[in-house]
Amino acid sequence: MPMRQSFVIICLLFLAGHVVFGQTTKARNWCLIGVAKVDVTPKGPVVLAGYGGRTTEHEGIDTKLWARAMVMGNKSPVAVVVLDNCGVPADVTRRLAQRLVKHGITPRRLVVAATHTHNAPSLVGYAKVVWAGRMSPAQKKRMAEYTTFAIDRMESAVLRALKNRQLMQLEWAQGRVGFGGNRRVLNNGKWVGFGFQRNGPVDHSLPVLAARDADGKVRALWANYACHCTTVGPRNRVGGDWAGFANASMETDFPRAVSLMSIGCGADIGPLGSGLQIAEKHGRAIATEVKRLLATKTTPLTGPPAVSGKHIQLPLIKPQSRAHWEAQLRGSGWHHQLAKAMLAKLDATGSIPAQVNYPVSVWKFGDDLAMVFLAGEVVVDYSVRLNRELDWTRLWISAWANDMPGYIPSRRVLAEGGYEADFSQVYYEQPGRYDPKVEDAVVNAVKELVGRTFEMLPGQKTAPFHTLPSGEADTFNRVGKWAAAKNSEEEMMVLQKVRQLIPKAMPAIGRMLPSDAEQTEWFNFAGDQVRRVFIRQKAKGTTLRWQSPKLVENAKGSITLCFTGGVGWESAPKTGGFSLLIGGGEALQFDVTRKANRWVSKDTKTELVYLPTWISPEDSGGFFFLTLTNVHPEANGAISVAVRSLGRDSMRWFAIDAKQEIRTKLNKLSAAITKNR
Numbered sequence: 001m002p003m004r005q006s007f008v009i010i011c012l013l014f015l016a017g018h019v020v021f022g023q024t025t026k027a028r029n030w031c032l033i034g035v036a037k038v039d040v041t042p043k044g045p046v047v048l049a050g051y052g053g054r055t056t057e058h059e060g061i062d063t064k065l066w067a068r069a070m071v072m073g074n075k076s077p078v079a080v081v082v083l084d085n086c087g088v089p090a091d092v093t094r095r096l097a098q099r100l101v102k103h104g105i106t107p108r109r110l111v112v113a114a115t116h117t118h119n120a121p122s123l124v125g126y127a128k129v130v131w132a133g134r135m136s137p138a139q140k141k142r143m144a145e146y147t148t149f150a151i152d153r154m155e156s157a158v159l160r161a162l163k164n165r166q167l168m169q170l171e172w173a174q175g176r177v178g179f180g181g182n183r184r185v186l187n188n189g190k191w192v193g194f195g196f197q198r199n200g201p202v203d204h205s206l207p208v209l210a211a212r213d214a215d216g217k218v219r220a221l222w223a224n225y226a227c228h229c230t231t232v233g234p235r236n237r238v239g240g241d242w243a244g245f246a247n248a249s250m251e252t253d254f255p256r257a258v259s260l261m262s263i264g265c266g267a268d269i270g271p272l273g274s275g276l277q278i279a280e281k282h283g284r285a286i287a288t289e290v291k292r293l294l295a296t297k298t299t300p301l302t303g304p305p306a307v308s309g310k311h312i313q314l315p316l317i318k319p320q321s322r323a324h325w326e327a328q329l330r331g332s333g334w335h336h337q338l339a340k341a342m343l344a345k346l347d348a349t350g351s352i353p354a355q356v357n358y359p360v361s362v363w364k365f366g367d368d369l370a371m372v373f374l375a376g377e378v379v380v381d382y383s384v385r386l387n388r389e390l391d392w393t394r395l396w397i398s399a400w401a402n403d404m405p406g407y408i409p410s411r412r413v414l415a416e417g418g419y420e421a422d423f424s425q426v427y428y429e430q431p432g433r434y435d436p437k438v439e440d441a442v443v444n445a446v447k448e449l450v451g452r453t454f455e456m457l458p459g460q461k462t463a464p465f466h467t468l469p470s471g472e473a474d475t476f477n478r479v480g481k482w483a484a485a486k487n488s489e490e491e492m493m494v495l496q497k498v499r500q501l502i503p504k505a506m507p508a509i510g511r512m513l514p515s516d517a518e519q520t521e522w523f524n525f526a527g528d529q530v531r532r533v534f535i536r537q538k539a540k541g542t543t544l545r546w547q548s549p550k551l552v553e554n555a556k557g558s559i560t561l562c563f564t565g566g567v568g569w570e571s572a573p574k575t576g577g578f579s580l581l582i583g584g585g586e587a588l589q590f591d592v593t594r595k596a597n598r599w600v601s602k603d604t605k606t607e608l609v610y611l612p613t614w615i616s617p618e619d620s621g622g623f624f625f626l627t628l629t630n631v632h633p634e635a636n637g638a639i640s641v642a643v644r645s646l647g648r649d650s651m652r653w654f655a656i657d658a659k660q661e662i663r664t665k666l667n668k669l670s671a672a673i674t675k676n677r
Contacts, residue, residue, distance in 0.1 A: 262401075301365040360442070478613075507562065
């Protein structure tokens with residue numbers, strides 16, 4: 001059928017009020033939509049953004065970079081373009097917007113977002129201090145040329161999307177993936193470095209927007225996930241990281257579609273695992289979830305969206321005086337470059353601004369979906385709070401959109417301090433940290449723009465995306481497979497012993513007693529980070545004490561007490577191990593291990609069995625079974641237990657979980673190790 005004739009038939013069906021794909025759909029759900037992508041891979045050498053340690057132009061290309069655009073509507077279209085880049089400064093957005101006005105796309109109706117890949121060329125104006133004083137004239141020229149090239153290509157992508165518009169039906173759904181983890185490692189509530197903070201907040205939501213043509217085929221995809229694009233690491237090569245692989249995988253699953261991958265509030269969220277293959281795996285996880293979602297029930301949308309936006313002023317703490325910057329100027333490195341920039345502002349205007357101009361934009365698809373676009377590297381707390389104070393089932397939050405003023409910390413992050421709160425401000429040429437009022441300023445602006453329609457619903461359930469799911473199910477599944485396998489004779493003996501002890505085991509921890517113990521968050525029997533009480537072998541005699549609950553059984557029989565805990569830092573210097581004391585007297589000695597183990601006292605009246613269910617190269621966590629024969633409870637019917645260090649000058653440790661819930665865990669353990677007998 002000729003293209004013109006086909007288009008006329010579709011229009012007639014559209015005007016008639018319905019088109020049948022297997023069920024009747026309303027005419028209001030149809031919209032002119034176009035998508036396109038244009039290659040923005042650099043043609044020559046250029047410096048890459050994202051890592052300050054790189055000092056030369058890129059050394060090769062891992063994957064291509066793209067500018068991907070989606071346009072919706074007819075006379076007054078809206079457009080989004082997502083660039084494979086670390087960040088798009090406001091001036092780049094402005095230059096692109098100026099070019100698109102003559103094509104009917106006003107600046108208010110344009111969103112320019114970045115995937116935040118750390119393996120794309122640095123654009124002029126992005127994180128100015130990173131390259132200040134470190135670039136040759138030739139490098140500056142090539143950066144400027146690539147910036148213009150990227151703007152040209154983004155314009156081309158939008159214009160092609162405009163040209164490609166056809167009637168389509170929009171739908172959306174919200175799923176979940178889980179490869180992002182909070183990277184802010186804390187000690188006593190303060191930031192100490194980058195890593196994996198297991199109990200830190202995350203946003204594992206994966207909202208997906210799709211457009212289907214008259215044949216019901218997916219022609220446009222847009223997904224959003226809150227996580228840094230840093231899986232590949234600081235290798236000095238061009239690539240799109242996991243977001244690039246996600247787009248490639250989605251387009252493999254839906255060959256007629258062009259996909260866009262944007263980033264949510266993931267400024268303090270990092271991908272778990274590193275390397276090019278892991279990045280591809282993460283991208284595949286996104287595509288798999290998208291495919292699953294689009295095969296299930298989705299929510300149809302009315303398009304194009306209604307657009308609103310505003311600029312607000314984010315408050316900084318009072319900037320330092322000229323004397324401070326002059327002192328900083330005497331140093332070197334990035335602080336020296338920041339001081340130069342601040343003194344230049346003082347010389348030009350007599351003051352340093354104490355606020356940051358900040359754009360916020362919202363697209364609303366009727367009452368069904370509100371898309372929020374925030375500038376900069378926004379920490380996850382904004383997603384957590386907005387999902388709590390608005391209806392999270394109809395909310396989509398993107399960051400890295402329209403400008404790159406730097407990190408946007410929350411009150412929590414500012415209180416904890418560290419990179420996202422403090423030092424990162426230097427890179428982005430900010431005079432200091434934000435005032436804690438910044439959080440309310442951003443949240444209130446969003447709530448004003450989305451309106452009362454999207455307020456939190458009465459009795460609304462908490463969004464399920466902001467904590468990592470427990471590893472318990474996987475742990476017990478893994479333990480079950482281990483129990484069914486051929487293990488060593490020693491391990492089989494321990495396993496058989498555990499099977500015998502579980503039915504009669506009672507909780508071991510009634511209350512903690514005064515001791516030398518410390519507290520921290522660490523991995524438990526399932527690999528979940530929980531609160532733990534622990535001692536190290538730094539000093540001989542360091543002791544952890546607790547008391548059992550009141551016991552029913554008495555001295556003549558045997559009693560089995562169970563608790564979860566762990567031992568670790570196996571590579572640290574080996575000492576005499578630990579002493580287990582019952583009622584103040586030593587019963588037996590044990591040591592750090594990552595294998596199933598059993599220790600028995602000389603008189604055979606005390607036995608300690610350890611079944612590790614989570615193991616790392618250094619540590620383990622699992623179930624301890626303490627069997628006591630002819631034990632005499634104290635006057636209150638309980639038994640006092642202690643673990644004492646027998647060595648010194650070692651970081652080896654012993655820990656018990658602060659929260660036990662031992663009966664529930666034992667039921668699951670029993671089911672796991674008896675299932676395949």
